[in-house]
Amino acid sequence: MLKGKTVMITGASSGIGAATARYAAAQGAAVVLMARRKDKLENLAEEITAAGGRALPCPGDVTSDEDVRRVVDRAVDSFGSLDAAFNNAGWGTAGTRLHELPDDVYDRIMDVNVRGGWNCLRHQIPAMLAAGSGGSIVNTSSTAGQFATGAVAPYVAAKHAVIGLTRAAAAEYGDRGVRVNALVVGTTRTELMEEVVRRFPEVETHGVARAIQRRMADPLEIAQAAAWLLSDQSSFVTGAAVPVDGGCSAV
Numbered sequence: 001m002l003k004g005k006t007v008m009i010t011g012a013s014s015g016i017g018a019a020t021a022r023y024a025a026a027q028g029a030a031v032v033l034m035a036r037r038k039d040k041l042e043n044l045a046e047e048i049t050a051a052g053g054r055a056l057p058c059p060g061d062v063t064s065d066e067d068v069r070r071v072v073d074r075a076v077d078s079f080g081s082l083d084a085a086f087n088n089a090g091w092g093t094a095g096t097r098l099h100e101l102p103d104d105v106y107d108r109i110m111d112v113n114v115r116g117g118w119n120c121l122r123h124q125i126p127a128m129l130a131a132g133s134g135g136s137i138v139n140t141s142s143t144a145g146q147f148a149t150g151a152v153a154p155y156v157a158a159k160h161a162v163i164g165l166t167r168a169a170a171a172e173y174g175d176r177g178v179r180v181n182a183l184v185v186g187t188t189r190t191e192l193m194e195e196v197v198r199r200f201p202e203v204e205t206h207g208v209a210r211a212i213q214r215r216m217a218d219p220l221e222i223a224q225a226a227a228w229l230l231s232d233q234s235s236f237v238t239g240a241a242v243p244v245d246g247g248c249s250a251v
């Protein structure tokens with residue numbers, strides 16, 4: 001599905017990002033792995049290489065414009081172009097009401113989910129335009145990006161913003177061959193979710209109850225949808241917020 005493409009993946013050290021890195025590499029992509037935890041990225045790159053794939057670990061923080069620029073440059077220098085990007089790094093929490101939430105939590109949520117995605121878009125798009133062959137970008141939003149969920153308010157706001165950025169970027173670059181879509185991810189069994197559920201067990205019950213399929217997703221189920229959007233198989237899909245949520249947003 002992704003043969004010959006270079007795909008940058010942020011938040012690649014665990015959860016949905018790591019699952020997408022494995023799946024995209026198995027589908028033929030050279031994957032450029034970005035996250036802050038160097039050891040985890042190196043281990044994942046080794047695993048992918050041992051399975052016959054191509055992977056480049058690039059430690060960095062998406063909230064740093066300089067780090068993101070460096071990773072995009074390394075992708076182009078190492079593999080010749082940047083064809084697709086999965087802007088997936090994110091963070092959130094639950095269980096605290098708006099008036100009790102400390103400012104530093106608000107700042108971290110906005111920085112990672114919104115500024116991080118913004119940094120990625122503004123370096124990835126020029127790299128794709130320079131190559132002349134366009135590209136496909138997928139940003140990770142959430143059901144919290146479409147309505148209020150059990151997550152904290154700034155996370156709901158941030159994931160709404162991810163969809164706004166996605167639509168704006170899709171509108172600005174659609175005529176130049178760059179597609180931009182958002183994944184509306186439902187409750188998925190990852191490190192982030194395990195940490196939230198450990199502190200607030202009701203989040204699992206609530207998430208599972210809201211999904212028509214009455215379960216959490218496995219990260220691979222999100223990875224498969226991401227890979228389709230990153231690939232040319234979704235060539236007439238842009239500016240979309242695609243639910244992969246077990247039917248949660250249908251009811």
Ligand SMILES: NC(=O)c1ccc[n+]([C@@H]2O[C@H](COP(=O)([O-])OP(=O)(O)OC[C@H]3O[C@@H](n4cnc5c(N)ncnc54)[C@H](O)[C@@H]3O)[C@@H](O)[C@H]2O)c1
Nearest residue numbers: 011013014015016061062089090142185187188190191192
């Ligand atoms: N798990 C769920 O139920 C769920 C539901 C909806 C949306 N999401 C979204 O899916 C995405 C992936 O989350 P996950 O569930 O796989 O969680 P996870 O914690 O397993 O993965 C998040 C990844 O982002 C990385 N990351 C965090 N801050 C970063 C930063 N500043 N710079 C670079 N990397 C950073 C982490 O190191 C990790 O690799 C996030 O955007 C999250 O908001 C998750």
